[in-house]
Amino acid sequence: MILDKERQILNSLDSKEYREALAIEHVNTTLAIQIRMMRENHQWKQSDLAACLGKHQETVSQWENPDYGRHSMTTLKALAAAFDVALLVKFIPFSELVQDMVSLSETRLSPPSFGEEQYYALASVPVTSNLMEDVKVDANNPILVSSYNPHNMLTTANVEKELANVA
Amino acid sequence: MRIVSLFCDYIDVNGVNVIKIWLDGLEPGAKARLNARLNALEQMNRTEWGVPMTEVLKGDKDGLIAVRAKYNRIQYRLLGYDGPYRGEFTILACGTERNNRYIPLNIGEKAFERIETVEGNPTARRRRHDFG
Numbered sequence: 001m002i003l004d005k006e007r008q009i010l011n012s013l014d015s016k017e018y019r020e021a022l023a024i025e026h027v028n029t030t031l032a033i034q035i036r037m038m039r040e041n042h043q044w045k046q047s048d049l050a051a052c053l054g055k056h057q058e059t060v061s062q063w064e065n066p067d068y069g070r071h072s073m074t075t076l077k078a079l080a081a082a083f084d085v086a087l088l089v090k091f092i093p094f095s096e097l098v099q100d101m102v103s104l105s106e107t108r109l110s111p112p113s114f115g116e117e118q119y120y121a122l123a124s125v126p127v128t129s130n131l132m133e134d135v136k137v138d139a140n141n142p143i144l145v146s147s148y149n150p151h152n153m154l155t156t157a158n159v160e161k162e163l164a165n166v167a
Numbered sequence: 168m169r170i171v172s173l174f175c176d177y178i179d180v181n182g183v184n185v186i187k188i189w190l191d192g193l194e195p196g197a198k199a200r201l202n203a204r205l206n207a208l209e210q211m212n213r214t215e216w217g218v219p220m221t222e223v224l225k226g227d228k229d230g231l232i233a234v235r236a237k238y239n240r241i242q243y244r245l246l247g248y249d250g251p252y253r254g255e256f257t258i259l260a261c262g263t264e265r266n267n268r269y270i271p272l273n274i275g276e277k278a279f280e281r282i283e284t285v286e287g288n289p290t291a292r293r294r295r296h297d298f299g
Binding site: 008015017018025026030065067101104106109 | 169195204207212219236238295297
């Protein structure tokens, strides 16, 4: 099912100037929100994060402002290291951008750190099970396969579906 | 408990979405910034709302909330309120802010007038925000 919102955004992409601007603004907005939410989840003040990265508190305040939009790759890599999350930068088609726009969730806006992922993965393993069988690790790509997947994901898509059900 | 708000646009007496018309009149970058902001805000927990993205207004605009965005040194403001139904935030009037003054100057009065209109006939006078 395609949402009204999704359809509206897709239709608005006919203008090259607008779709370029929208792609940039979506990145600027979500980056700023992610930085603030991850910092708050760590219970850090802006000054704590600044000290961690050798920056001024005012700089962190800028990073957390969606109007800023000048985050460098170097800064983003340093932030990823500070929050112990991965940074993924890639080119995508606009259809994927729209999908990303309509499916923001708290987990996506504030991804868990590696330690939190491990905690949730282990916490979800039944106590009677064989830990090594349930927590899968690919020997060629030794990344913990996490079961961190909260069911309370709140996205526009979910909310609109719920409202449709109520109606 | 998470609380979110879906954005709605004020619809005038002729059935025209005046919010959409105002947004369409902006340069593409400014319109994209505001729509990207609205998109993110409506998927965030309301407890996460706050400056610089939103501002709870005081004084003669008490009861209104401004969605904020700065683009090319212009401070854009979308004024709205929580309603008419729970889980909805209706954008009532649009403008800019300069030196702590809103333009148009009567944007607050206009917004309050429109609240009464929306509350009087929610079906006709508000519609889900148009992200196009």
